[in-house]
Amino acid sequence: MKILIAEDDPIAAKVLCLTLQNLGHEVVVATNGAEAWETFDAEPIRVVVSDWMMPGMDGLELCGRIRNRAQTPYTYFILLTAAQTGNEDYLQAMDAGVDDFLTKPFDRDIIRTRLYVAHRILRYTTEIRQLKDIIPICSYCHKVRSDEQYWERVETYIGARTGSRFSHGACPECFDIQMEEINKFAESYRADLEAPPVRPAAQ
Template sequence: MAEPLKILVAEDELVTRKLIEKFLENQGFRVRSFANGADAWSYFQSHPVNVVVSDWMMPDMDGLDLCRKVRAVSRDEYTYFILLTAMSRSHDNLHAAVDAGVDDFLPKPINPDDMWMRLRVAERIIGFASQVRALEQLIPICSYCKKVRNDSNLWQAVDSYLSQQTGRDLSHSICPECLERVFKEEVEELKREEE
C-alpha cells in the first residue's frame, strides 16, 4: 500500500495495549488505541481506519459488538478486523465472531510474528477490495455502437442507461465536432448561402 495502514486498537489491558502500540508504530503503521470498545467506536465513526485490532472481552463494549458496529457502517474502504482473545476457541465462539464480521483471530499473549503476518494479509485484502471497487466503477461500453452493459448483463443505449442510473431526463444535441464531421456538406452549403 502507498500509505501506511491506519490501525485502531481496542484493548483494556494496559500492558498489552502499549506493547501492541509500540510494535505497530515500529512497523511504520499509524496507530490510535483505546482502553475499551466504546471509545474505539467513537473514534472510528469520524476517522478513516484500515484495520481494527480489538480484544474480545472489554468493558463498555466488547470486541464483537465493536465489530458489528464497524460492519454496519458503509465506507468506501474495507476495514479489516482482527480479534484478540484469551477465550477458548470453541466452535460456538468462533462462529459468533465470524458472524459478527471478524476477519481474523490472534490468541493472547500476542506473538509479534503472528501479528505481522496478520497485518500483511490485511494489506493484501484491503488492496484487493480497493481493486474490486475500482473495477465496479467501470461502465462497460461497446466500442462500436456505444451501448452500455447494465447490471443485468444486457446492452442498452447509453442515454437510457444514464437516465435509469441518475433518474434524470436527457436532451439530445449535436456537438460542434460531430456537426462538422457528420453534416460537413450541409454546413458548407449553409456557409455558401450566407455569403
C-alpha cells in the same frame, strides 16, 4: 498501514502498540469499544485490532457497527482472544463479521503474518472496487459494455448484477421536450388539413 487498536488493558495495549509501531505501522489507540467506535466513525481506518471482552461495547458489537456503517470501505477486523477460546466462540465471531484472530500473549511473527494477509486483502478489495466504479458507457446511445464486451442497456446491465427491476417514466425536463415535439407535429398536421387543395396548372 494505519491501525486502530481497541484494548481496555493498558499494558496489553502498550505492548501491542509498540509491536505494531516497530513493524512500521501507524497506530491509533482507543481504551474501550465506545471510544474506538467514535474514532472510527469520525474517520474510518482500514485495519482494526480489538479485544473481545471490554466493558460497555465489546469487540463483537464494535465489529457489527463497523460492518453496518454506510458507505465505508472494507475494514479488516482482527479480534484479540484468550488462549482458552473455544471453537463455538470463533464461529460466533466469524458470524459477526470478524476476519481474523490474535491470541494473547502476542507473538510478533504471528502479528506480522496476520497483517500481511490484511494488507493483501485490502489491496484486492480496493482494486475490485475501482474496477467496478469504472463502467464503460457509450456517450451517444448510453448503452453499457459488459464484461463479455457486449453492449446492453443500462437497466439490463444493472438488473443482471443486482436483481433490481426498473419502471420507465420521464423526468420533467424530458417530458416538456417530448410534449413540445408532439405539439409541433400536431400543429403541422392541422395546418396541412386546413390548407386549400393545390389545383393543377392550366395547360
